[in-house]
Amino acid sequence: MDLSERKLSILKAVIDDYIMTGFPVGSRTISKKHGFELSSATIRNEMADLEELGFLDQPHTSAGRIPSHKAYRYYVDRMMKVARLNAAEAGKIRSYFEDRMSEIEQVMEKAAQVLSETTHQISMVLRPQLKQSLIKSIQMVKITERKAILLVVTNAGLVKDSVIVVPEGISSDYMEMISRLLTDKLSGKTLEDAEKDLITGLNENVRENSDLVDDIVEAIETSVEPHGRKGIVLGGTQNIIDFPAYMSVEKAKNFISVLESKDMLYDMMKKASQLEFSVTIGHENEAEELSDMSVVTATYKIGGKSLGSFGVIGPTRMDYSKIVSILGYVSNSLNSILSDFTEIGD
Amino acid sequence: MDLSERKLSILKAVIDDYIMTGFPVGSRTISKKHGFELSSATIRNEMADLEELGFLDQPHTSAGRIPSHKAYRYYVDRMMKVARLNAAEAGKIRSYFEDRMSEIEQVMEKAAQVLSETTHQISMVLRPQLKQSLIKSIQMVKITERKAILLVVTNAGLVKDSVIVVPEGISSDYMEMISRLLTDKLSGKTLEDAEKDLITGLNENVRENSDLVDDIVEAIETSVEPHGRKGIVLGGTQNIIDFPAYMSVEKAKNFISVLESKDMLYDMMKKASQLEFSVTIGHENEAEELSDMSVVTATYKIGGKSLGSFGVIGPTRMDYSKIVSILGYVSNSLNSILSDFTEIGD
DNA sequence: GTTAGCACTCAATCAAGTCGAGTGCTAACA
DNA sequence: TGTTAGCACTCGACTTGATTGAGTGCTAAC
Numbered sequence: 001m002d003l004s005e006r007k008l009s010i011l012k013a014v015i016d017d018y019i020m021t022g023f024p025v026g027s028r029t030i031s032k033k034h035g036f037e038l039s040s041a042t043i044r045n046e047m048a049d050l051e052e053l054g055f056l057d058q059p060h061t062s063a064g065r066i067p068s069h070k071a072y073r074y075y076v077d078r079m080m081k082v083a084r085l086n087a088a089e090a091g092k093i094r095s096y097f098e099d100r101m102s103e104i105e106q107v108m109e110k111a112a113q114v115l116s117e118t119t120h121q122i123s124m125v126l127r128p129q130l131k132q133s134l135i136k137s138i139q140m141v142k143i144t145e146r147k148a149i150l151l152v153v154t155n156a157g158l159v160k161d162s163v164i165v166v167p168e169g170i171s172s173d174y175m176e177m178i179s180r181l182l183t184d185k186l187s188g189k190t191l192e193d194a195e196k197d198l199i200t201g202l203n204e205n206v207r208e209n210s211d212l213v214d215d216i217v218e219a220i221e222t223s224v225e226p227h228g229r230k231g232i233v234l235g236g237t238q239n240i241i242d243f244p245a246y247m248s249v250e251k252a253k254n255f256i257s258v259l260e261s262k263d264m265l266y267d268m269m270k271k272a273s274q275l276e277f278s279v280t281i282g283h284e285n286e287a288e289e290l291s292d293m294s295v296v297t298a299t300y301k302i303g304g305k306s307l308g309s310f311g312v313i314g315p316t317r318m319d320y321s322k323i324v325s326i327l328g329y330v331s332n333s334l335n336s337i338l339s340d341f342t343e344i345g346d
Numbered sequence: 347m348d349l350s351e352r353k354l355s356i357l358k359a360v361i362d363d364y365i366m367t368g369f370p371v372g373s374r375t376i377s378k379k380h381g382f383e384l385s386s387a388t389i390r391n392e393m394a395d396l397e398e399l400g401f402l403d404q405p406h407t408s409a410g411r412i413p414s415h416k417a418y419r420y421y422v423d424r425m426m427k428v429a430r431l432n433a434a435e436a437g438k439i440r441s442y443f444e445d446r447m448s449e450i451e452q453v454m455e456k457a458a459q460v461l462s463e464t465t466h467q468i469s470m471v472l473r474p475q476l477k478q479s480l481i482k483s484i485q486m487v488k489i490t491e492r493k494a495i496l497l498v499v500t501n502a503g504l505v506k507d508s509v510i511v512v513p514e515g516i517s518s519d520y521m522e523m524i525s526r527l528l529t530d531k532l533s534g535k536t537l538e539d540a541e542k543d544l545i546t547g548l549n550e551n552v553r554e555n556s557d558l559v560d561d562i563v564e565a566i567e568t569s570v571e572p573h574g575r576k577g578i579v580l581g582g583t584q585n586i587i588d589f590p591a592y593m594s595v596e597k598a599k600n601f602i603s604v605l606e607s608k609d610m611l612y613d614m615m616k617k618a619s620q621l622e623f624s625v626t627i628g629h630e631n632e633a634e635e636l637s638d639m640s641v642v643t644a645t646y647k648i649g650g651k652s653l654g655s656f657g658v659i660g661p662t663r664m665d666y667s668k669i670v671s672i673l674g675y676v677s678n679s680l681n682s683i684l685s686d687f688t689e690i691g692d
Numbered sequence: 693g694t695t696a697g698c699a700c701t702c703a704a705t706c707a708a709g710t711c712g713a714g715t716g717c718t719a720a721c722a
Numbered sequence: 723t724g725t726t727a728g729c730a731c732t733c734g735a736c737t738t739g740a741t742t743g744a745g746t747g748c749t750a751a752c
Contacts, residue, residue: 019665022590026745039695044746062701062745069628072640072662076625080667085675089464093672096460097453097679103509106447109455114442118435141487143497149507151489161495161507163449238583241598244368252587279422282415294418316418319365321426326439329431333443372714385726390715408714408732 003053008079010036010046011055015067015075024064099222103161104128107337108233111310111330116236119323121314122259126269127231128300128307130154131192138182140175142166148175150219154191155303162222164215182216195220232262232269243315258289265313272297273309277324282316294318298327300334310334349399354425356382356392357401361413361421370410445568448507450474453683454579457656457676462582465669467660468605472615473577474646474653476500477538484528486521488512494521496565500537501649508568510561528562541566578608578615589661604635611659618643619655623670628662640664644673646680656680 003011013034017025027043030036036043047065050056055074056065067075085093101109108125115123133154142148148166166175186194195217237259240252258264264287272278272295280295290313297311310330312323349357359380363371373386373393382389393411396402401420402411413421431439447455454471461469479500488494494512512521532540544563583605586598604610610633618624618641626641636659643657656676658669 019663022663024745028745040745041695041697041747042693045694048747058746060702061747062703062743064745066663069630069662072627072666073630076627076666076670080670082667082671082674085671089672090675093460093464093675093679096456097683101447101452106452107443110442114439118439136490139487139489141485141495141497143485143499144482149487149495149497151487151495153489238586238602240584241587241602256584256587281418281422284415284419316415317365317368317412320418320422321428324422324426325428325431326435328428329436329439333439337443370714374714386714387716387726387728388724391725394716404715406733407716408712408734410714 003050003055007046007050010043011050011067011071012075012079014047014050014056014065015071018066024059024066026064029064104130104338107334109235111334112233112235115310115312115326115330116239118326119312119314119318120236120239120242121312121318121323122237122239123235123310123312124265124269125233125235125310126266126273126308127233128302129231130307132190135186135189135191135194137187139179140164142170142172142175150216152191152220162219164212164219166212178212191220232265234259234262234265239314244317255289264289268295269297269309269311272311273299273306275299276306277327278311279320279324292316294320296320296323296327298331300331300338302338349396349401353392353396356389357396357413357417358421358425360393360396360402360411361417364412370405370412372410375410450476450684453680455581457680458579458581461656461658461672461676462585464672465658465660465664466582466585466588467658467664467669468583468585469581469656469658470611470615471579471581471656472612472619472654473579474648475577476653478536481532481535481537481540483525483533485525486510488516488518488521496562498537498566508565510558510565512558524558537566578611580605580608580611585660590663601635610635614641615643615655615657618657619645619652621645622652623673624657625666625670638662640666642666642669642673644677646677646684648684 010030013030013036014025017029017033027040027047030043030047031038031040047056051058051065055068055071057068058065105127108127112123112125115121115125136153136155137151138153139151140148141151143163146165146168148164149161150164151161186197189197237256240256243252243255268285268287275297276299278295278297280297282294283291285291285293285295292315293313294316295311295313296318297309299306299309301307311327312318356376359376359382360371363375363379373389376382376389376393377384377386393402397404397411401414401417403414404411451473454473458469458471461467461471482499482501484499485497486494487497489509492511492514494510495507496510497507532543535543541563544559544566583602586602589598614631614633621643622645624641624643626643628640629637631637631639631641638661639659640662641657641659642664643655645652645655647653657673658664
């Protein structure tokens with residue numbers, strides 16, 4: 001089935017406009033906004049034809065037209081030009097795939113997940129502040145010809161286990177040598193310091209493998225500041241549709257954007273990590289935006305030290321007793337899991 | 347500030363009822379549902395007092411009462427009993443923390459995340475079907491006194507890297523021996539078969555360390571069927587609030603529950619993994635529930651073989667051209683990342 | 693084939709009216 | 723003095739009807 005040139009361009013205009021705006025498109029709009037040299041009446045005639053052919057639908061008599069499923073199909077099959085992504089978007093996608101999660105990171109994600117699913121609220125987890133943890137050892141293990149796993153073990157446990165590519169022909173012995181070298185040089189230092197040291201001090205010893213060194217440095221870097229974002233993991237943001245105060249889509253979006261900026265949450269959670277439990281109700285929240293929300297938090301420990309907090313946020317009408325008991329259980333679970341990471345005895 | 351016994355129990359009844367139902371609570375409700383031996387009029391008097399004291403609010407003159415923030419605070423501080431979690435809930439929480447993600451799992455999560463954030467739709471990623479991948483080698487590496495990392499390498503790359511606890515006093519040499527033993531015994535087999543073999547065949551050799559064997563079996567188990575759930579990762583479910591068709595909260599919840607059951611999605615994605623790209627619009631979807639949704643999918647390869655698919659789902663009104671180009675880019679990224687996992691040369 | 697003109701349609705919006713859950717108050721009762 | 727029945731009152735939720743205006747289809751002229 002072939003359409004005339006003109007019908008085609010009108011159809012395309014309708015589809016484009018509707019995809020952009022979401023409102024039914026009228027004949028006048030087409031003739032004005034899309035630069036046709038035709039009057040709205042003419043467009044109307046053509047649109048009537050397109051409707052008869054099944055490409056356009058009319059929600060009701062006096063509304064504009066919207067593309068039918070058939071129109072989308074036609075558009076996808078025959079009219080659509082697939083643009084290349086611009087650099088910014090491509091970069092964004094790439095950066096997502098570039099960082100891996102450490103064991104601890106994973107536990108944080110799991111915690112966020114389980115909290116939101118059991119409480120039906122939005123959950124928040126503050127990542128542990130690892131900058132100051134001390135390195136115990138660094139090991140590289142060859143797993144295939146050109147791949148190795150780098151393990152960074154600190155007094156807060158295993159914080160990084162990432163796959164790195166190694167130059168061909170490196171022996172297991174050589175790797176072990178490097179591992180020992182790294183451990184000697186860095187053990188006892190904080191992750192933060194280690195990062196600096198590595199860049200300046202290591203190159204001489206393994207100059208011939210500077211790519212490898214770069215990979216190692218990068219791995220340690222991302223273990224200090226994973227993702228480079230504020231250290232909050234959110235979970236269950238879809239639960240917002242259960243919040244009665246946000247029946248209006250407008251408000252809900254607004255709140256979501258508050259959550260996503262994360263600054264406010266970060267400050268809150270940071271403060272909360274002082275107290276084993278905290279319940280903040282409505283106006284007690286410092287932030288204006290949260291005056292009809294409640295926040296319940298608890299803390300987790302790594303190596304006996306309270307290193308971070310987690311909790312939920314939701315409407316003041318929440319089942320506090322249940323939530324507190326869940327938080328308590330999760331706190332225990334986290335402490336025991338995280339202490340598993342930490343070795344006893346030093 | 348102390349309240350009379352009766353006021354207290356009325357306040358508690360209001361809070362409990364309101365937390366349950368979400369509707370303002372009337373005096374009649376209290377006197378009936380909560381088993382008071384008082385008439386509604388008496389309750390009304392008490393409620394009027396409680397309102398004056400600031401514990402109850404009235405949305406408007408002729409409505410029931412809702413607890414004020416002050417009431418919640420009082421409740422949390424003085425009245426609330428924190429129950430112990432029942433076994434089912436505790437179990438659910440524990441099971442979340444029990445499984446770790448393999449490298450590949452992580453990549454899947456990242457893909458879901460980046461897709462939903464760039465397209466503003468709900469994203470779906472089908473986990474690779476690994477049952478049939480062949481084991482290349484198995485290695486255990488001691489990282490601290492009582493911890494080791496178990497690495498399972500297949501022809502689809504590294505599929506599992508989990509921390510396991512080992513009995514005290516096991517030497518690195520002994521571990522290397524076990525690694526070699528496992529590799530000899532299992533290399534060339536599929537993960538599925540390996541699992542069965544392990545349970546029956548290995549115990550004799552390392553009988554004294556049956557806990558260790560159990561851990562290893564479990565690790566391989568979860569790499570075959572991670573999480574034990576249908577193999578779909580969802581992302582960006584909060585984007586549902588941007589779907590105009592789901593302005594009504596009722597419908598939105600309904601759709602979310604369709605998503606969460608996953609059966610339908612699983613079948614769809616499984617089918618989609620045959621085609622490099624697919625666009626399914628509106629009624630073209632087999633499922634009734636999705637007749638006003640469109641699904642766009644693409645596939646990823648591991649070791650040159652198309653092992654899974656991913657895509658987005660949203661209202662038929664979506665920017666197909668942009669979405670297809672994003673999917674294309676993600677497909678390329680995934681292929682190159684996943685082929686990094688796979689070693690060249692066998 | 694194109695366009696101006698005009699009657700027509702129908703969702704969206706708003707005002708007025710009705711309904712009913714729940715209240716506060718009063719007076720009687722234990 | 724505390725409790726209760728009775729009743730007028732309030733006000734949001736819902737219904738109904740009128741109004742508006744964007745956009746159409748059709749006709750007749752160009």
